[in-house]
Amino acid sequence: MEVKIGVQYAPRELVLESAQTPAEIEQIVTDALTNNGTLSLTDEKGRRVIVPVDKVAYVEIAEASPRAVGFVSR
Numbered sequence: 006m007e008v009k010i011g012v013q014y015a016p017r018e019l020v021l022e023s024a025q026t027p028a029e030i031e032q033i034v035t036d037a038l039t040n041n042g043t044l045s046l047t048d049e050k051g052r053r054v055i056v057p058v059d060k061v062a063y064v065e066i067a068e069a070s071p072r073a074v075g076f077v078s079r
Contacts, residue, residue: 006030008046010054011062019056021048027066034064 006027010019023030023046030046037044037058044064045055 007067009063009065009067010044010046010056011064012056013060013062019054021046021052021054023047024049030064030066 006023006025008021008023008030010021012019025033025046033046034044038061041058043055043057044061045053047053
């Protein structure tokens with residue numbers, strides 16, 4: 006899954022690839038927002054992203070799009 010997190014006052018969004026399901030990610034986000042704590046997600050390589058929920062502008066959960074590799078001839 007591709008997860009994009011918009012952070013207030015940050016010029017770019019945080020993007021990470023997660024092995025978790027959309028339902029699991031949604032539950033983590035909902036729990037963090039409900040508890041007024043921090044949003045903590047781990048990507049496929051084990052790196053952790055932690056954002057204070059009061060700075061979260063939005064969270065987008067989407068299927069990871071396959072990246073094209075190679076050359077296109079016309």
